[in-house]
Amino acid sequence: MYILCLDTDPRQARRMREAIRRSGCPAHAAAHVEAAISRLRENDDCLMILNTLLPWTEISPLLDILQRKHCPVLFLSRSPENANHLRALYHGICEV
Numbered sequence: 001m002y003i004l005c006l007d008t009d010p011r012q013a014r015r016m017r018e019a020i021r022r023s024g025c026p027a028h029a030a031a032h033v034e035a036a037i038s039r040l041r042e043n044d045d046c047l048m049i050l051n052t053l054l055p056w057t058e059i060s061p062l063l064d065i066l067q068r069k070h071c072p073v074l075f076l077s078r079s080p081e082n083a084n085h086l087r088a089l090y091h092g093i094c095e096v
Contacts, residue, residue, distance in 0.1 A: 002026040005049045006036045006062075016049060033062050044069045052077040052086050 003025055005016040013029035020027035030036040033054075040046065040062075048066055050059065052075045066073055075086055 001045045001047065002028060002043065003049060004028050004030060004036060004039055004046045006030045006033070006054070006059075007051045008032065008054065012051075033058050036062055037065060040065055040069065040071075044071070046071050048073045050075050052082045056088070 003017075003020050005013050005020070005027060007013040007016065007029075008031060010029070010031040013031055017027045017029035028039055030039060036048070048062075048071055050073060063073070077086065
């Protein structure tokens with residue numbers, strides 16, 4: 001299993017990747033959804049880390065793939081104001 005970090009800020013994605021690698025886990029970084037989807041096609045077994053500020057319309061196809069492959073997803077945010085956005089993402093994914 002590896003960890004895949006997706007953040008539209010390439011520097012932030014690389015920082016996450018390097019911190020995870022220093023802890024001994026294999027990790028990859030993606031700066032856009034298409035790169036993350038491409039990586040998932042190469043290897044299914046991953047934990048996905050997503051920035052909560054990514055627009056739903058952009059990440060929806062990625063989340064569909066992750067759900068079909070039963071990959072866990074970890075949402076990260078620096079802002080407590082993102083709670084409602086995160087709840088909406090969760091409800092959309094799980095169809096709750």
